[in-house]
Amino acid sequence: MAAPRGRIHEVVVVGGGIVGLACAWRIAQSGASVLVVEREEPGAGASGVAAGMLAPVTEAEFGEETLLRLNLEGAAAWPAFAAELSERTGIDLEYRQSGALVVAVDPDDVGELRRLNELQTALGLDAEWKSGRECRRLEPGLSPRIRGGTLAPADHHVDPRAVVSALREALLAEGGEIRSGVAVEAVEQSGTAVAGVRTGDGPIPADAVVVAAGARSAELGVPDSPPVRPVKGQILRLRGAPERPPATRIVRTPRCYVVSRPGGEVVVGATVEERGFDLTVTAGAVHRLLEAAWEVLPDIEERELVEARAGLRPGTPDNCPVVGAGSLAGLFWATGHHRNGVLLAPITASAIAALIAGDQSDSALAPFSPDRFAKAAQLAGSAT
The missing domain is CATH 3.30.9.10 (D-Amino Acid Oxidase, subunit A, domain 2)
Structure with a gap:
């Protein structure tokens, strides 16, 4: 679905994978106007390739206890998330416990x-x-x-392709919009705040921008972009x-x-x-x-x-996601999930929607703030 040209959206989400679509759906449920801009088709990237394992226990690793706690919370959110999404769309997500x-x-x-x-x-x-x-x-x-x-x-596990289809339908039903086949070239700013995004088809004004562009999240010309690769x-x-x-x-x-x-x-x-x-x-x-x-x-x-x-x-360098407010007012990051994008999509979406609404209370995601890399670099510099 093409968005009307020239319209100022309250929120633009860059990236139409599971994380981006989930964020957009939760934001739209709050009543905000939201547009997803995707360079290909929704789910064409990692989300369409993923196996959909929701497996924090078998994927637990030495030295990743902080990430494990988040992954367990992510897994706990899936039953209700899957039930709500299936009920609203009638799509079987093949969620199996x-x-x-x-x-x-x-x-x-x-x-x-x-x-x-x-x-x-x-x-x-x-x-x-x-x-x-x-x-x-x-x-x-x-x-x-x-x-x-x-x-x-x-x-547990779920079919990511079915989840993408369901999220797309749920987002459109909430009045959200998707613009496919459009590459975002940069996040635009006005002073110390975001002003929207620049695409190959022209600028898209917005009050807030959520970067959920997966492996390409660091390519948008944002100051202090987290090192996503x-x-x-x-x-x-x-x-x-x-x-x-x-x-x-x-x-x-x-x-x-x-x-x-x-x-x-x-x-x-x-x-x-x-x-x-x-x-x-x-x-x-x-x-x-x-x-x-x-x-x-x-x-x-x-x-x-x-x-x-x-x-x-x-x-990311520490194998952990990047979720939270960025260095510009109105900029939010929802990326860097590595192998846990499907698992963490529900709680990432809820956290981003809450942040945009002004709620700063989600402490579970505090260790995964976008500024942790800049802080680590400053500490390393002061120690030399």
């Missing part, structure tokens, strides 16, 4: 997963070690080679009989993950590559992902390979 099973194939895997399970236990997470036999009892399609694994019943991920989609999924839960190993959807789609991912904005799908990555999935779920080899794509996650 099926749990996740992280399995070990060799002794090295066992050692790594045991250490992670000790961390999960120490953090009070619901993750239980299972023997190889117990893993196969839970998922009969697993290879006999499985030596053990960790069951995380609270980890692209992190390439290649991912595969297979198809098979819906009544014979390779697994009923998310299945992960140290080398891949496999997500089975109700309609027969099976998602296998994903690489993590520092390749700039390269979106090439490589034979080596396809081979490694399929091999890693086959060694734990042998039935994978009978599936039809229907899609191989690459996406660009928005990474």
Whole structure:
């Protein structure tokens, strides 16, 4: 839907992925006029490639306890978010509370997963070690080679493409607008405040701007932009009989993950590559992902390979998102979510909508303020 030319919108959201659309929807629900500007089509970037895992427990890492707390809050927000979005649009998001099973194939895997399970236990997470036999009892399609694994019943998944479609419909129903195929070249400012955005089609005035442009968020000429960079991920989609999924839960190993959807789609991912904005799908990555999935779920080899794509996650130096007010009045950041964009979209959207409405009370996102990088640089400079 094209927005009327020359109209002054209260809020312009740069980026039509899940995070940008969710922010726009929540802002529109508050009664503000909002326009999403997307360089391609909504969901054409990382959101359309992502597997949609809502898995803070199995993705917990050493040294990321602060991020873990946010991820757990993000996961807790999803049941109500999914229910509301489905009710308003009639679209099935394929939100499934099926749990996740992280399995070990060799002794090295066992050692790594045991250490992670000790961390999960120490953090009070619901993750239980299972023997190889117990893993196969839970998922009969697993290879006999499985030596053990960790069951995380609270980890879930959703179909990001369905979420994009639903968010688009929900936003339009609230009076929001979307302008597709338009690249934002810069955030425009007047003095110390934003004045809108400049696009290839001309300026779009606005009282507030939300930057949710994913891996391209640092390209908009904003002073003190947070250091967001692209992190390439290649991912595969297979198809098979819906009544014979390779697994009923998310299945992960140290080398891949496999997500089975109700309609027969099976998602296998994903690489993590520092390749700039390269979106090439490589034979080596396809081979490694399929091999890693086959060694734990042998039935994978009978599936039809229907899609191989690459996406660009928005990474940051500390692997944490960038959510909050920027250095200009009326500027807000909702980016840098790396592998957690789908997971954190609901709470990011609520936080941004609250900030625009003048509510500064969301302390959960305080550690992820956009100014943390500038503050760290100042501290480093003063120490030398």
